[in-house]
Amino acid sequence: MKINEDWANGFFSAINEENILKRRESNTTEFKEIFDWKNKEFKSNIARTAAAFSNREGGVIIFGVADRPHIIVGIDDYDSVDDADISVWFNELFSPSIEFVRREFKIGDLIIGILQIFESKNKPIICIKDSAKTFDSDIYYRYSARSSKIKSGDLIYLLNEIKDNEKDNWLKFLSNITQVGIENIALLNSVTGELSSSNNTFLIDDAILSQIKILDKYSESHDGAPAVKIIGDVVDSAKVVEKTKNIFEEDIFEAFLTERSSAKGIDYISSICTMNSEMYPLYYFLNLDFVKPEERFKYVELIETRFKNRNRVLSRLSDDGKIHSKKSQYSLTSSGVGQERKNIHDKIISQEELVLESENDCKLVLETLFSLEKDDADIKYLKHQIFRIFESFYPFEKDLINFVFRWSLTYIDFIYYKEI
Known part of the structure; x- marks a missing residue:
């Protein structure tokens, strides 16, 4: 789910003449009427919801929408804190880190704040400290319109999903190695900047490392650039597909x-x-x-x-x-x-x-x-x-x-x- 103008136009198109948003909270959506980062209970509740989203498929917390009915009321203090403040708070309560981005959209004359929480690549996100709405060692999960402690069946599913994904990634990686040849393989550690091969190890400077982008397109050439060889099954990834409309x-x-x-x-x-x-x-x-x-x-x-x-x-x-x-x-x-x-x-x-x-x-x-x-x-x-x-x-x-x-x-x- 990419939160941009197209997404906002689609999501907020369901506002009626009484300024009521005719959408429900769900396993990917939470509404909040206010944004009060000075309130400890509010901050704790947001962190709990963020962890629940992160442990499932991700989601959005939307500030400036009242509860039952979902009237668009807007907020005027979304920029009262910066991303670093939110990140520090999340890291204080949960580990591994919760990834997020923030956006503002203008709906009519009102400002709506969006906090998008990404699905974690390192599940499960675990609470490491008690707070007003969180408890040490708890794992939170999103159930329809609720963020609560994970049920045993979903925890088993989540752990099995992690093992299956890791196994699949290893199999794909080893399959690609056999096609390229182990003597031709080099590994880049994107955290430390080390590029290691069977013969040498190089250290990529931080300034250069931050500029490296992973190639995600399939092309023979581009503006005279050399051809790129992609190893593996590229039939589906090479297709040019029409962008799917956001459907709620x-x-x-x-x-x-x-x-x-x-x-x-x-x-x-x-x-x-x-x-x-x-x-x-x-x-x-x-x-x-x-x-x-x-x-x-x-x-x-x-x-x-x-x-x-x-x-x-x-x-x-x-x-x-x-x-x-x-x-x-x-x-x-x-x-x-x-x-x-x-x-x-x-x-x-x-x-x-x-x-x-x-x-x-x-x-x-x-x-x-x-x-x-x-x-x-x-x-x-x-x-x-x-x-x-x-x-x-x-x-x-x-x-x-x-x-x-x-x-x-x-x-x-x-x-x-x-x-x-």
Whole structure:
């Protein structure tokens, strides 16, 4: 994730007329209304969140956005400290170091501060000192919209991931050595500046070392420069690919409900693979790319990602029984809440405009959707009603309704678009 003007324009495009940002906190996003570096509890909380992001896939802490609803309020003191102050504080509490960059963006007349935390290359980041919100020896991890102590299963996964990555790197390195010949190999220690070969060791001056850039393009020549020989499989890396648009959770919902897509279906599915759950509309976006049912699994399997959610998406494509089981969870009965759902169900069948005056009204409608069959209602009518909910109430105050909203869209996608 590259935080630049394009990213900011995409992320903050979801601001409505009331200056509310219609996006939720997630495993990569945290909102803070203020930036108060003088407050010890505030500083400690930021460090804890940064460590949690760093131990997962990285993320952004956004300052100047109020909590529930996410009104853009802005800040005016983001430059009251410099990067060195933040770095010293992080290093005081955690080891290894947490890498970050800071940016400011102007949204209307307001300043928004962004603290981007990078995924650590040296996991796990471990707390080495108690503070207001951190405790010595703890490892923090990002769970949806929370930064908390890592669970045993995720710690085991993280440690296995480290071992697997190290093994893969060694195998690639040794494979390249065999092609070049061990007598022709030299190793550069980018920390000390030592360049060692089988015959000699050279020390590169600090001034030169800081200017060395790793070659990351494949070229025969450039402005008369000599050709570069790259050892290894370069087929994928040599391709010129179109830059993928930043796609957020809300963009997935809106594209599905309005049927107005700003990217290819595979781009939306690739974004789903980075999410915390596999329960999102899938089949609509696969159909958008004209993928035949028998080719869906292979199509998604070819998505290159290090996020483990892709495997969950593939499992869904193999067996979607979990979605269908939701049908029995919200019954239509002759009394209580069941009767309210039954009344809504009858209105949907008649294609009447639904009453949506509160979050509870929305919750009942979303629960009722699980009782529908494909032939019960026109999909255009249904999406219009759900989009009214999305426009007026999303994100919901209650996390449970956010959960039901996502699952209900997944169910509608399942019954209307799985079979084509």
